[in-house]
Amino acid sequence: MSLPPPPPGGTPRREAVPFSFVAEAERFRSNVAPPPRERPSTSQLASRALIGLTIVAGLVGSLLFGIPALETGKATGHGQQSEASDGR
Numbered sequence: 001m002s003l004p005p006p007p008p009g010g011t012p013r014r015e016a017v018p019f020s021f022v023a024e025a026e027r028f029r030s031n032v033a034p035p036p037r038e039r040p041s042t043s044q045l046a047s048r049a050l051i052g053l054t055i056v057a058g059l060v061g062s063l064l065f066g067i068p069a070l071e072t073g074k075a076t077g078h079g080q081q082s083e084a085s086d087g088r
Helices: 019-027 042-070
Strands: none
16 A cells, blocks of 8 residues: 655645544553562662672772872972983
């Protein structure tokens, strides 16, 4: 089955739908209820909490180690020198 070509104006015309059909469709409700969700067990809750804490600890640790590395100035004046630059 193919659709009729659109009219020359460009927008296809909509066919009229009886009002009673639309009203019945708005009023229809299913009598089938979805099954109740299972409650997570204590071990599942504990594992989710540990995973969350691990992720947060990783982010905090990366900030603690990363912020000093991003500083641009010399903090204490200690420069890096190789042993080759020392006088003999």
